[in-house]
Amino acid sequence: MKTVLVTGGAGYIGCNVVRSLASKGYTPVVYDNLSGGFRDFVSDFELIIGDIGNYDLVCETLKSYSIDCVMNFASFIAVGESCNYPLKYYDNNASKTITLLKAMTDCGVNKFIFSSTAAVYGTPLEVPITENSPLKPESPYGRTKLMVENILSDLSRSQDFRYMALRYFNAAGAVPDGTIGESHIPETHLIPLVLRAALDPDYVITIFGEDYPTKDGTCIRDYIHVTDLADAHVLALEKLFDGSESSIYNLGNGTGFSVKEVIDSAKKITGKDFSIKSGPRRDGDPAILVASSDKAHSELGWVPQYPDIDNIVSSAWNWEKQKKRKGY
Numbered sequence: 001m002k003t004v005l006v007t008g009g010a011g012y013i014g015c016n017v018v019r020s021l022a023s024k025g026y027t028p029v030v031y032d033n034l035s036g037g038f039r040d041f042v043s044d045f046e047l048i049i050g051d052i053g054n055y056d057l058v059c060e061t062l063k064s065y066s067i068d069c070v071m072n073f074a075s076f077i078a079v080g081e082s083c084n085y086p087l088k089y090y091d092n093n094a095s096k097t098i099t100l101l102k103a104m105t106d107c108g109v110n111k112f113i114f115s116s117t118a119a120v121y122g123t124p125l126e127v128p129i130t131e132n133s134p135l136k137p138e139s140p141y142g143r144t145k146l147m148v149e150n151i152l153s154d155l156s157r158s159q160d161f162r163y164m165a166l167r168y169f170n171a172a173g174a175v176p177d178g179t180i181g182e183s184h185i186p187e188t189h190l191i192p193l194v195l196r197a198a199l200d201p202d203y204v205i206t207i208f209g210e211d212y213p214t215k216d217g218t219c220i221r222d223y224i225h226v227t228d229l230a231d232a233h234v235l236a237l238e239k240l241f242d243g244s245e246s247s248i249y250n251l252g253n254g255t256g257f258s259v260k261e262v263i264d265s266a267k268k269i270t271g272k273d274f275s276i277k278s279g280p281r282r283d284g285d286p287a288i289l290v291a292s293s294d295k296a297h298s299e300l301g302w303v304p305q306y307p308d309i310d311n312i313v314s315s316a317w318n319w320e321k322q323k324k325r326k327g328y
């Protein structure tokens, strides 16, 4: 059975992928510096506490666990913060990933799955966005991800090294029983913030821009359930192990929901009516980001099981209600 090193595996998406890997018979080994992740998210799994920039520790881990493939979720993820602290992002997301890749190639591990992002596209010329749409990231965060994609492309051309870059749209939701879910500090994602407003009367959710050329004036995004994302990673891994060439896949539902629609869904699911305030548009926030995931459907055989926004919000609500009590 194959062993997979899941770097950044104690974070929101990584810990869901760890569970999917284990359920399919793989042995996941988590490697995380816990800068944004939680030990308790992976308490049932092997965890190495370390930084992907630590070449010696990565090499030692790759060798001692006989790792067959690395899945890298380790990065900083806040677009706004990346604009204020670009070096922090270039260092962690790009430089340290180079160290990780160097350790892999030096230790003979030649398969890699990379968490990329819809942010590599910037403001799209048309939607839905395909993998061939122009790549014009508008933030240091998006640029770090595109840099790594380019490095992977060069590396795979230069030697026996294959990868899958998975460009996620908006990851959301939680495992259905709500035991594991999203917890970013600070939180910048819409669904957990809306649910915070439902729980905390002192917290008021802001809609940034209500004059976009969309059906209700608010931004439209493509929300993909984290369990569906996790399934796509296992399918991509199996394709790599089957000998497939390197490839890039969008992972989204192909359906967009506006900020107001997400708020309406949250009000319905939670049964709470909470306050909302209007704010100005934010720089680099395109009106509509919706994926075409046709390539992932046809080549990976990926079929999202939880595309319904109420379902996504409902699972996130189950998590959000327990989160504070659990200390996240």
Ligand SMILES: NC(=O)c1ccc[n+]([C@@H]2O[C@H](COP(=O)([O-])OP(=O)(O)OC[C@H]3O[C@@H](n4cnc5c(N)ncnc54)[C@H](O)[C@@H]3O)[C@@H](O)[C@H]2O)c1
Pocket: 007, 008, 009, 010, 011, 012, 013, 014, 031, 032, 033, 034, 035, 036, 037, 038, 050, 051, 052, 053, 072, 073, 074, 075, 076, 077, 092, 096, 115, 116, 117, 118, 167, 168, 169, 170, 171, 172, 183, 184
């Ligand atoms: N959440 C989304 O909607 C979304 C969308 C597109 C892409 N992504 C990408 O998916 C990946 C996972 O995102 P997430 O939402 O789970 O974030 P997260 O912050 O919950 O998880 C990231 C994990 O990486 C770890 N980490 C960060 N830097 C590290 C380093 N140098 N060495 C070791 N560990 C390190 C953190 O401790 C954390 O556990 C990220 O690469 C992110 O860019 C996320």
